[in-house]
Amino acid sequence: MSTLHVLSHSPFTDSRLGSCLRLCGAHDAVLLCGDATYALQTGSAPFQALQAKALDVFVLAEDAQARGLSLPDWAKSVDYPGFVQLSIDHDKVNTWL
Template identity: 75%
Template sequence: MSTLHVLSHSPFTDNRLTSCLRLLGAQDAILLCGDAVYALQPNSAPLNALAARVDTLRLFVLAEDSQARGLQVPDWVKSVDYPEFVELSIHYDKVNTWL
């Protein structure tokens, strides 16, 4: 069963991203939104943790949030808009929002 994990908290203030990566299944994906997009800051530990899984990780970022924070999205991360976010939510069997 596939799960879309939605993260919205900064990876610099808690360990949600680390916990999510530990529990991530082979069919799962992550969507970064809100302050979670700060995980894409260049040369940061969160970005390095994500990049270490580049071959198997399905990673999405809400384009509006990365643009609002002035963050460059790496080529291996897919930017999505709100309609695409809805499509992702339908595509995966479950959606787990890390509150």
């Protein structure tokens, strides 16, 4: 069973990303949107945590672009239809409010 974990809060202002990564299983994926995309700042602790976890990491393209972020090779950019498809592809969707 796989879960898509959707994060939208900055990893620099709360602990949702860390909590999420502790719960993620081998078949889970993470979608970063809104201020959660700041986790992709190269060299930051959230960046290193995501990279070390070796999960499928997706980023809402519009939000990364609005923040001027470059995506690492291991993160995949998706648009809104891609977000919908990810929701369909996983058994559950957990939004970290």
